[in-house]
Amino acid sequence: MVVSVSPPVAAGPPAHRGRARTLRGGGLVCAVALLVLIMLVSLWVGSKSIPFGSTWSVLWHNDGSADAVIIHDQRLPRTLLGALVGAALGLAGAVMQALTRNPLADPGLLGVNNGAAAAVVSAIAFAGVTTVLGYVWFAFLGAAVASVVVYLLGTAGRGGATPDRLVMSGAALTAVLQAYIGAVLLIEPDTFNQFRFWNVGSLSGRRADVLVQVSPFVAVGIVLALLLARPLNVLALGEQTGKALGAHIGRTRVMGAIAVTLLCGASTAAIGPIAFIGLAVPQAVRILVGPDQRWVLPYSMILSPVLLIGSDVIGRILNPPEELQVGIVTAFLGAPVFIALCRRRKLARL
Amino acid sequence: MTAIEERPVRVRRVSLRVTPRALVVGIVLAVVLFVLSAVSMTTGDYPLSVLDVVKTLFGFGDAGTDFIVTTLRLPRLLLAVLVGAALAVSGGVLQSLFGNPLGSPDVIGFTEGSATGALLVIVLAHGGSGEVALGALVGGVLTALAVGLLAYRRGLQGFRMILVGIGVAAMLTAANSYLITRASLQDAYAAQAWLVGGLNGRGWDEIWPVAIAVVVLLPLAFGYGRRLALLEMGDDSAKGLGVPVERSRAVLLAVAVTLCAIATAATGPIAFVALAAPQLAKRLARSAKPALVSSALMGALLLVASDLVTRLVFGEEGLPVGIATGAIGGLYLMWLLSNQWRRNRG
Numbered sequence: 001m002v003v004s005v006s007p008p009v010a011a012g013p014p015a016h017r018g019r020a021r022t023l024r025g026g027g028l029v030c031a032v033a034l035l036v037l038i039m040l041v042s043l044w045v046g047s048k049s050i051p052f053g054s055t056w057s058v059l060w061h062n063d064g065s066a067d068a069v070i071i072h073d074q075r076l077p078r079t080l081l082g083a084l085v086g087a088a089l090g091l092a093g094a095v096m097q098a099l100t101r102n103p104l105a106d107p108g109l110l111g112v113n114n115g116a117a118a119a120v121v122s123a124i125a126f127a128g129v130t131t132v133l134g135y136v137w138f139a140f141l142g143a144a145v146a147s148v149v150v151y152l153l154g155t156a157g158r159g160g161a162t163p164d165r166l167v168m169s170g171a172a173l174t175a176v177l178q179a180y181i182g183a184v185l186l187i188e189p190d191t192f193n194q195f196r197f198w199n200v201g202s203l204s205g206r207r208a209d210v211l212v213q214v215s216p217f218v219a220v221g222i223v224l225a226l227l228l229a230r231p232l233n234v235l236a237l238g239e240q241t242g243k244a245l246g247a248h249i250g251r252t253r254v255m256g257a258i259a260v261t262l263l264c265g266a267s268t269a270a271i272g273p274i275a276f277i278g279l280a281v282p283q284a285v286r287i288l289v290g291p292d293q294r295w296v297l298p299y300s301m302i303l304s305p306v307l308l309i310g311s312d313v314i315g316r317i318l319n320p321p322e323e324l325q326v327g328i329v330t331a332f333l334g335a336p337v338f339i340a341l342c343r344r345r346k347l348a349r350l
Numbered sequence: 351m352t353a354i355e356e357r358p359v360r361v362r363r364v365s366l367r368v369t370p371r372a373l374v375v376g377i378v379l380a381v382v383l384f385v386l387s388a389v390s391m392t393t394g395d396y397p398l399s400v401l402d403v404v405k406t407l408f409g410f411g412d413a414g415t416d417f418i419v420t421t422l423r424l425p426r427l428l429l430a431v432l433v434g435a436a437l438a439v440s441g442g443v444l445q446s447l448f449g450n451p452l453g454s455p456d457v458i459g460f461t462e463g464s465a466t467g468a469l470l471v472i473v474l475a476h477g478g479s480g481e482v483a484l485g486a487l488v489g490g491v492l493t494a495l496a497v498g499l500l501a502y503r504r505g506l507q508g509f510r511m512i513l514v515g516i517g518v519a520a521m522l523t524a525a526n527s528y529l530i531t532r533a534s535l536q537d538a539y540a541a542q543a544w545l546v547g548g549l550n551g552r553g554w555d556e557i558w559p560v561a562i563a564v565v566v567l568l569p570l571a572f573g574y575g576r577r578l579a580l581l582e583m584g585d586d587s588a589k590g591l592g593v594p595v596e597r598s599r600a601v602l603l604a605v606a607v608t609l610c611a612i613a614t615a616a617t618g619p620i621a622f623v624a625l626a627a628p629q630l631a632k633r634l635a636r637s638a639k640p641a642l643v644s645s646a647l648m649g650a651l652l653l654v655a656s657d658l659v660t661r662l663v664f665g666e667e668g669l670p671v672g673i674a675t676g677a678i679g680g681l682y683l684m685w686l687l688s689n690q691w692r693r694n695r696g
Contacts, residue, residue: 102452103513153687165687167451168629172683175622179676182546186669189539196530196538276520283513325531331524339500339517342510 024295027288031302035083035309042079042309043071045317077208082309082326084211085203085267086277088218090304091225092263093278094285094296098232099256100166106279111170112264113273114177115146120198121184125191135198136213136269143265149173151257201272201327203312214266221262222301228256229293236291276331277304280338287341307334372635372644379631379647383654387431390658391423395666425553430653430671432560433613434623438649439571439642440610441624442631443602446578446640448508454625455610458515462522463493464614465545469526472541473533482544483556483615490611493518498603547618548670549657556616563612567605568646574602575642582640620672623649626679633686652679 044055050067058068059076096105119142123129129138153169185192234247242249264278285299311329318324391403396418405411406419441454448458455461467489471477477485497518501511526545530538577598580588585595610624627649631641634648656674 102450103509105452153684169684169687171452171625172680172687175626175676175680176684178621179673179680182676183669183673185542186546186673189535192539192542193535196527196542199527276524279516280520325527328524328528331520335517335521338520339514342513342517343500343503 024289028295028298028302031299031306035302035306038306038309038313039079039083042082042313043075045313046070046075073207077211078203078206078312079309081206081211081214081270082203082312083305084215084218085271085274086305086308087301088221088263088267089274089278089308090281090300090302091222091297092260092267093304094282094293094300095225095228095232095256095263096260096278097282098235098293098296099253099260101236102167103283105167105170106275111146111150111173111177112143112261113268113275114174114181115142115144116140116265116268117199117273118142118146118177118181121181121191121195124194125184125188130194133209133213136210139269140217140265143268144261146173146177147257147261147265151254197325198272201274201330202323202325203271203308204323204325206270210270214270217262217266221259221266224255224259225263226297226301228252228259229297232256232293236293272327274308274327274330276327276334277307280334281307284338284341369635369637372637372641375631375635375641376644376647379634379644379651383431383647383651386651386654386658387427390427390430390654390661391419393658394418394423394661421553425557426549426657427654429549429552429557429560429616430657431650432557432564433617433620434627434650434653435568435646436560436564436609436613436649437620437623438627438631438645438652439568440606440613441649442628442640442642442645443571443578443606444624445628446582447599447602447606448512449582450512451625451629453508453512455606456619456621456624457519458512459497459519459522460490460494460515460607460610461614461619462519462526463496464490464611465526465619466522466529467492468544468618469529469541472544473529473537476537479551480555486618487611487615490614491607493522494603494607494611543670544618546670547614547620547672547675549617550670552617559612560616563609567609571602571605571609572642574598574605575640578602578640578642618670618672620653621676622679623652623675626683627652630679630683630686 040055043059044050044052048067048070050058050070054067055071058065058071062068062072093106097103099105116139119138120135122142123135123138127138129135150166150170150173153173154166185195231247231252234242234245235249235252237245239249267274281304282296282300285296285303289295289299307330308326311333312326314333315324315326315329318329388400388403392398392400396414398415398418402411402415403419406415407424411419437455444455444458445451445453447453464486467485467487468482470489471482471485475481497511497515500518501507501514503510530541533541577588577593580591580593581595581598583591588595613620628640628642628645630652631644631648635641635644652675653671656678657671659678660669660671660674
């Protein structure tokens with residue numbers, strides 16, 4: 001496998017390198033602008049049409065009018081949650097792929113998504129939980145337990161958690177959990193009827209309470225993940241070289257696993273399992289900016305919420321007042337772009 | 351890992367390289383498969399002795415036993431063996447071609463394509479089981495063709511194909527979820543049951559296509575197995591060693607896709623066999639090479655064992671076998687991994 005730790009252009013003359021950095025920095029600024037824009041659109045667009053001018057003024061002065069209530073109680077938390085969860089999914093995916101050095105690794109691979117799903121199914125079926133707020137803690141617990149089990153299984157004695165082992169133990173636990181979920185759903189049709197809507201992944205009906213519950217976890221996860229950019233770059237050189245360069249490989253892996261669990265557990269708890277973003281956005285970002293994690297991580301963190309919130313907006317306006325779940329729109333919007341990118345450019349390997 | 355011993359065996363003009371451990375693993379798997387099949391044929395709501403079963407198979411049983419053996423248990427067992435072997439070989443070939451243990455047909459969209467085909471038939475046309483199988487077959491093959499065409503760019507490159515497959519799989523999964531949320535609860539429930547994959551209510555009609563596919567395609571895959579090991583060394587090395595790279599890859603891909611699509615059409619997407627069986631076989635044989643024959647045996651074994659367990663635990667027509675393959679295969683793989691873990695510690 002071809003591995004390069006720094007972007008290919010770094011080998012060029014200094015002037016060229018500087019220009020590439022300016023280009024990437026400029027791109028990042030544009031991406032942030034795009035994110036802000038799309039968040040504004042998400043506040044503005046909805047089943048009740050509110051003119052943009054009053055959306056803007058009501059946003060800053062909560063005057064208690066009907067419009068203000070809609071925007072502050074529904075659209076604002078929903079948009080912020082989309083931004084938070086999107087960022088978390090993108091980062092988790094990027095870290096996961098770098099950690100396992102497997103481009104097919106999605107954040108669900110550590111068993112996080114299925115651990116959360118299994119816990120939610122149990123909560124619905126056996127504890128009679130029916131609210132999104134009730135799901136959150138079960139989902140978190142399931143995600144944490146699952147990722148600890150996968151990590152322990154993947155930790156082979158001498159070599160530490162090697163990527164292949166992590167992948168295999170993640171796949172094994174995922175299969176067991178899916179079997180459990182499938183069995184419960186087939187035995188309890190009522191549970192299935194509730195679960196099928198959670199399982200699609202949706203932002204609808206999420207209020208400020210969910211946002212408040214998950215944001216501390218996401219915040220810690222984001223800081224942790226961004227701190228890992230340099231160590232992950234070294235990890236890409238392979239175990240031997242990494243060690244020779246003085247990297248703490250074991251520590252990087254543990255920190256990475258913790259970051260992924262926090263980010264992915266929180267987002268799955270908040271809006272249900274959404275696999276595609278974490279898998280595809282980091283992949284697409286690597287095609288655009290090269291393999292340097294110092295760029296891949298921030299880009300993934302900014303572009304993922306653009307895709308998530310954008311999909312949510314489209315899902316809302318396609319067929320009002322009904323909504324198309326964001327998980328479905330994300331895949332239909334993101335996949336063609338992703339496929340086109342894969343066809344056109346030279347592929348950056350991990 | 352110990353060094354792999356290989357011994358050349360030469361019978362007149364045919365020579366083979368044999369790895370003793372792989373051979374032993376293959377024989378043990380075959381024996382266990384045979385024993386489990388015997389157990390599976392004799393256990394159930396009406397226990398039979400082995401002698402009864404053998405007599406009936408040769409046409410000397412009474413009408414009651416004959417019905418149980420040839421109408422209920424034998425087709426079920428045969429289907430489990432055939433589908434297990436087909437899925438395992440399909441997974442083994444794809445994992446090796448893509449050089450990635452996750453490159454199994456469930457990950458790169460072929461299975462999702464079959465599911466979409468079947469769901470369309472269930473939800474929109476309310477079709478019977480024959481139509482559903484046809485829908486699954488068409489869906490699977492069309493998806494594979496789409497992935498191949500989208501990924502084609504001066505030849506098929508494994509890595510690009512995986513990525514395109516993931517994109518296509520995401521869209522199809524979304525479409526499947528959409529169909530399930532839009533369907534009536536009854537249709538959605540039927541769809542969910544199909545999606546788990548099972549052997550319940552399948553008879554000889556479902557067996558023939560799978561049997562023909564396995565008889566024709568498995569030897570072909572085994573024959574190309576050596577080339578698979580060479581292809582794993584990279585295109586340039588393989589070319590240097592005289593392997594027609596593009597053609598071999600196209601043939602192997604076609605074989606894997608067809609096996610997977612036909613097996614899925616017969617039973618629904620049975621989870622994890624395609625992913626786990628080659629990995630389990632590889633780990634047991636402690637070989638770095640793709641071991642297609644033992645993978646096939648392992649796949650058949652996994653499915654027969656899972657079927658037996660579901661029948662014993664949940665009753666004769668209880669839960670679908672797809673529930674158990676994930677649980678049994680997953681637990682077995684976890685056990686193997688944790689065993690290696692302890693060995694390395696100790």
